[in-house]
Amino acid sequence: MSVIRVNGLVKRYGRRDVVRDLSFEVPAGSVTAFLGLNGAGKTSTLRVLLGLASPTRGSATVFGQPYAALDHPARRVGAVLEANASHPGRTGRRHLAVIAATAGVPKRRIAGLLDQVGLTAAADARVKTYSLGMKQRLALATALLGTPELLILDEPTNGLDPAGVRELRDLVRRHAATGGTVLVSSHQLAEIAQVVDRAVVIHEGRLVGSGPIDELTAGHDSLEDAFFALTQTATGVSA
Amino acid sequence: MSTVTVAGPTGTSMRGLLTAQLLKLRTRGGLILLALNLLLPLAVLVVTLAMGQQTFDLTGADLARPLTDAIDNPLLALILVAVVAGADYRHGTVVPTLLAEPRRLRVALSTLLAAGGIGVAIAAVCAALGAAIALPWLATQGVPIGDVLTDPDLWWRILGQTTVMAVLSLIGASLAILLRGALGSILTVLGISFGEGFLAGLLGPQSVSWGLFSSLDRLGDPTAADLGGPIWQPVLVVVGVLTAVVAAALVSTARRDAA
Numbered sequence: 001m002s003v004i005r006v007n008g009l010v011k012r013y014g015r016r017d018v019v020r021d022l023s024f025e026v027p028a029g030s031v032t033a034f035l036g037l038n039g040a041g042k043t044s045t046l047r048v049l050l051g052l053a054s055p056t057r058g059s060a061t062v063f064g065q066p067y068a069a070l071d072h073p074a075r076r077v078g079a080v081l082e083a084n085a086s087h088p089g090r091t092g093r094r095h096l097a098v099i100a101a102t103a104g105v106p107k108r109r110i111a112g113l114l115d116q117v118g119l120t121a122a123a124d125a126r127v128k129t130y131s132l133g134m135k136q137r138l139a140l141a142t143a144l145l146g147t148p149e150l151l152i153l154d155e156p157t158n159g160l161d162p163a164g165v166r167e168l169r170d171l172v173r174r175h176a177a178t179g180g181t182v183l184v185s186s187h188q189l190a191e192i193a194q195v196v197d198r199a200v201v202i203h204e205g206r207l208v209g210s211g212p213i214d215e216l217t218a219g220h221d222s223l224e225d226a227f228f229a230l231t232q233t234a235t236g237v238s239a
Numbered sequence: 240m241s242t243v244t245v246a247g248p249t250g251t252s253m254r255g256l257l258t259a260q261l262l263k264l265r266t267r268g269g270l271i272l273l274a275l276n277l278l279l280p281l282a283v284l285v286v287t288l289a290m291g292q293q294t295f296d297l298t299g300a301d302l303a304r305p306l307t308d309a310i311d312n313p314l315l316a317l318i319l320v321a322v323v324a325g326a327d328y329r330h331g332t333v334v335p336t337l338l339a340e341p342r343r344l345r346v347a348l349s350t351l352l353a354a355g356g357i358g359v360a361i362a363a364v365c366a367a368l369g370a371a372i373a374l375p376w377l378a379t380q381g382v383p384i385g386d387v388l389t390d391p392d393l394w395w396r397i398l399g400q401t402t403v404m405a406v407l408s409l410i411g412a413s414l415a416i417l418l419r420g421a422l423g424s425i426l427t428v429l430g431i432s433f434g435e436g437f438l439a440g441l442l443g444p445q446s447v448s449w450g451l452f453s454s455l456d457r458l459g460d461p462t463a464a465d466l467g468g469p470i471w472q473p474v475l476v477v478v479g480v481l482t483a484v485v486a487a488a489l490v491s492t493a494r495r496d497a498a
Contacts, residue, residue: 051341052334053496068341079338085331089266098332101259102346103339104252142335 003028003150003181004049008058011044011205018044020205021058026183026198031176033192033199033213034185035227041205042185043081046154050079062150074103074146080153083135085142088128092119092138095127096145105145113141118167132159140168151175153184157191169195193223203231253349256340260353263323272319276361280312281368288376307393309369310362310400311459314432317411318425319361320354324412325421337497347492351412351485358408362401392462403459406481413488448472451480 004026011019019041026032036042047053049060051067062077063070070076086095096110114123117137127135136159143151151172157165165188172182172195186192199216201209209216209230213223220226264273287308327333327350340346378384387393407428414424435450447453454473457463461470 047496050338051497052337068343070341073341074339077338081334081338082331085334087263087266087326087330087332089268094262094265095332098259098262099335099339101255101262102336104255105339139335145339 001028002026004060004062004183005064006045006049006058006060009045009048009055009060010057011041011048011053012056013044017056018205019048022202022205022207023058024200024207024210026181026200028181029176029179030198031172031182031184031196033196033223034183034202035189035192035199036185036202037231038187039204040202042202043154045202046079046081046152046183046185050077050081050152052081072104072146074105074148076146076148077150077152078143078146078148079151080136080139080143080156082154083132083139083159086127086135086138089126091124091126092130092134092141093123095138096141099142100145103146109145113144116144117141118164133161133164136160137164140171149180151180151182151184153182153186155186156184157186157188165191189224189227190222199223201227201230208233253345253352256345256349257353257356259336260323260349263326264319264357266326269319269323272315272322273361276312276315276319277364277368279315280309280365281372284309284369285372288373307366307369307396307400309365309373310397310404312361312365313358313400313404313407313455313459314428316358316361316404317407317428318421320357320408321411321415321421321424324350324354324415325419325424328415328419329421333497343492343497344489347416347489350416351409351488354408354412355405358404358406359401362397362404366397366401395462396460399459399461403455406455406458406477409481410484413484416488417484417491449476451476 002025004024006025007023009019009022010017018039022041022045034042034046044053045060048055049062049067059066061067067073067077086092090098093110093114096113097107099105100107100110111120111123114120117140119134119137119141122130122134127138130138136156140153140156143153153172156168160168169191172184175182176195184192184196193213196213198212199209200207201216209226216230217223217226220229263269327336336346337343374384374387377387411424411428414427415421418424418427431450432452435447435452438450439447439453444453449472454476457470457473458477
């Protein structure tokens, strides 16, 4: 069963198609890498998937429905799209309180989540004093507020120190071990290869590869080699 | 990142969305603006009274003037709600907000309801504080307080000023949603205000009788004898402008990409 289904998706900004007839699925219980160079259309795809932007054509559904049609979306999906999506004048605790009230999540969740992402000591400091890594942890706590089944993480390791990267890796593994699904986009290919079992590779808005990680990397030394082979082949084809 | 056992969500509700909107006030900037909203008009009132510049004919509506002057700060309320509503776009918090509640119209509606409520609440608190200052002062001037409080003009003026506060707060929040920021909202309203003032100075007050701020002035002081003209005219203008701005904010929220 697929948790995410993207079908013939086109997203146009102005005269430019940033996502072009993209189709892929993410099976339930999988940890799937969503890979592509800068400007490949990953974030645009995720924005459409999460209801923040409308598709120009095609569809993107989560649990068989458009995101906006989900009941209790925070319980079904937790997403990290950008680390800087928090008011600099609010404390980390207050930021979570605002989103918890919006999502209908009990406030008692907040202390545990701050502990879970290692922000308890800084919980009552203003976000403007946070490092990028701390903001990333806060964004992750925001995504986890509703104990979601599906995690969608866009560049979650940006700004994280090595300890944070390891903790994130453990969190993803734990989430998958309890039956959860993860779609994670990252440029840290060596890092991401340690946790994913599938990958979707896009280039210039188009799908260039998708499937189990061992199939995609067959004949290559690493996920990085496979990624460059797929994207360079696509560049050659489109050139 | 240790594992925690937690309870599940209780579901989204308009009450939760309104709570979130009010929590957004609690930043340093928000609290400073709120304090200014409450204290600045009172400070002006106290200074005016202390300097003896407020004069009364001791009959009619002017008795109530010090109380209602304390509510007469709608632009400050507009700045407060525009800053709070615009911050969602300026700082990108609209993204986690819409991930938590993807029904955009509900989120926009909660922003507008909170803005209107904030305008009314500020007016109510200012009226109460204004009364606490002005009534004892009026008593020392030999004004019979009972006459002041039973004067219907006082209550019409309080109702009018409170309506103006709510209307301008709603316009400020709507423009902040529409223009995706506080600055555009504030500048637009100030531009209209100065534009009307300029026209009135150039062509006379009748030239702006259908203007937004002229209409708000009439609504804020509905019993003023010197303004003349039917009351339906300013009501029509204010309802028309408010409907147009709120509708534009809601339509743009529904149709445009959120981020």
